[in-house]
Amino acid sequence: MAMSDTLKAISDPVRRQILNLLKSESKPAGEIAAQFALTPATVSYHLKLLKQAGLISERREKNFIYYDLNASVFEEVLNWIYSLGIGGDSDDKK
Amino acid sequence: MAMSDTLKAISDPVRRQILNLLKSESKPAGEIAAQFALTPATVSYHLKLLKQAGLISERREKNFIYYDLNASVFEEVLNWIYSLGIGGDSDDKK
């Protein structure tokens, strides 16, 4: 739940890709798993870590479990990065 | 050198603390190591990873090795985070 968890969560490429997939709209676990050359169990493990970090939330519907992105958790990370002083002026802040 | 390396680098609390220490001014390895309950060898290992990720650079002076922060590497990370859409409007962008 702290910045440490957020950063640990996004240090893995599979988990970043999951967040990318959920950017446009929420998706059920199966649909997410289908995007990877990994077993559903493994993807479920990654979903659990993302959920623990607060980056996604789950919602049951029929017998699917939909996952939603929660990007607001990144605020703390952003503030830390900015506190270090960003040298190269990224143009698009938002 | 890619975002993947940056995120891996900052996923460790020791390495984040090193970046914090270098925020104000560059410091020699020994002075950095002194801040941790770790051997100099271990801190050197963390410095190597940060260097490989491009987050710090080294500079010899006398027989000290000074490390400098290079926060511009964060740009790619920032752009990715913003691409996910930050929910909670952090007020201070810069």
Added chain:
DNA sequence: TTTCTACTTAGAAGAATTTCTAATTAGAAT
């Protein structure tokens, strides 16, 4: 040129992470 200082590299141990298979759960459908 030997010695000393500041630090790194090598190699190994221990810990944590990622992945799999197999078994289980929760709810929907029959």
Added chain:
DNA sequence: ATTCTAATTAGAAATTCTTCTAAGTAGAAA
């Protein structure tokens, strides 16, 4: 109630990461 579907949990194997001790290196000092 049984079965089927979607997904998770448990447990183990493989890999990666963190840390240490011991040995090495680069340059300064003597």
